[in-house]
Amino acid sequence: MGKRRRKLTPTQLRAYLATVRGGSLKAAAADLDVTEPAISLHIAHLRKELGDRLFARTASGLAFTPGGLRLASRAAELLGLQSRTILEVSQAASGRRLLRMAASSLFAEYAAPGLIELFAGRADDLDVELSVLNPQDFAAQLSSRAVDVALGPPPATLDSSLSCTPFLNYQMVAVVAAGHPLAGGRVGQAELRGQTWLLGPSAVGRLGMVPTVLRRLGVPESNQQIFQSHAAAVEEAKHGRGIALSVAFAVSKDLAAGVLAQVTGPSLPARGSWNVFTLRDRDAPPPAAELARFVTTPRATQAMLRGAGVTAGRFKPAIHVTLWS
The missing domain is CATH 3.40.190.10 (Periplasmic binding protein-like II)
Structure with missing residues (x-):
């Protein structure tokens, strides 16, 4: 007999990831607006399916096994990919593409308006969603595919899965x-x-x-x-x-x-200096890879240096601005 295929559902992964981020089953239940026993049931199923305890409660919080930490990383990646797939299918159905851009607050205020206006204006089928993030969160957001590209200051250390190019x-x-x-x-x-x-x-x-x-x-x-x-x-x-x-x-x-x-x-x-961050070339979505190339061009530099730029409401393309804590 072959090995039994393990079944992991998005709901179970979402419950586990919320537990990791919140530090407790109670915090995960509040985050997902479900009961604590429901979270506990999902965690129990994952433990049984994977044959790993994943984590244990300690006086100072949750202590994760190596497998538990690996699952947290994969869960974030898989759920991010699922969300992106749903988004891409929806965009494709409407004949449009979406680029989810993250930027530091300084870049977002002074340089992003001119850059986005010029870049998005080159393609009639492209929408840009701009999220203002703490640069310390760039790597996690890119790795989980919550955003496609990030622009801001250089990191203290660079994650090996990311590409970083200084441009201005x-x-x-x-x-x-x-x-x-x-x-x-x-x-x-x-x-x-x-x-x-x-x-x-x-x-x-x-x-x-x-x-x-x-x-x-x-x-x-x-x-x-x-x-x-x-x-x-x-x-x-x-x-x-x-x-x-x-x-x-x-x-x-x-x-x-x-x-x-x-x-x-x-x-x-x-x-x-400001830098552009993406997943390594083969993993970066096409619009992100295109922006990473475009941002180093003289035309892009000129657009970014116009000054304070324009407000999001004056952009011709569809620009969605999201403030992330």
Whole structure:
């Protein structure tokens, strides 16, 4: 007799993945809006089918077996692939393609609008969905196929399943109102550390130029004010309420007009780069691979450097913006 084929259902995998992410059966039940016994039943079935305990409860949470960790990775990948397949079939039925793009908040605000408008405008059958993500989550979202391509700062370490290509260098500058006491001067680290810093959402997390500059200067959290957008932080700086960090091309007109003034000092200005991440070539969806090539072209660079760009509502293609925590 041949070996019995093991049967794993999407519902069971979804219950297991929710348990892994939530750290308990109770959290998984709340996440999926089902009862805790239902989650327990699905986990029991997986254990029986796979012949692996998967995890055990400990005082500090769940302790996973090597097989349990492998199942978590595969479950995320399979469920992501299932969702993508459903989406692709739906898109194909309507004669359209969908590119799910993730971007860091800084790139999404300043460079993504021009890039998406130009790239999506080249194809009448392409929709783009833009999700603003913490760059630390890029690898997990790409590996689980929740997104097709990601754009943002370079990672501390690169997952071997991902391809990373730098495509645009930029300069981060500190700006204040023209009448601010620090306007136009070079300031020491201690004085910079004591100022009020007006920041966009990219200040949250550890990856990217904004968190890097703040760490190098040793700016305490009590001196950091974070706004919903980088543009809002710069607007506060125009009213003399502190120092804002911005990509240089976004404030070049205000600097030239004398509305803002640049502050220099240790670690200022700073230089960073934006990178495009996809799954390795054979696994990347065709629109993602196409964008990864297109983003390095002079036309794409020109589109990204237009300045603040346009709002999502003014895009000609269908652009869906999703904010992910």
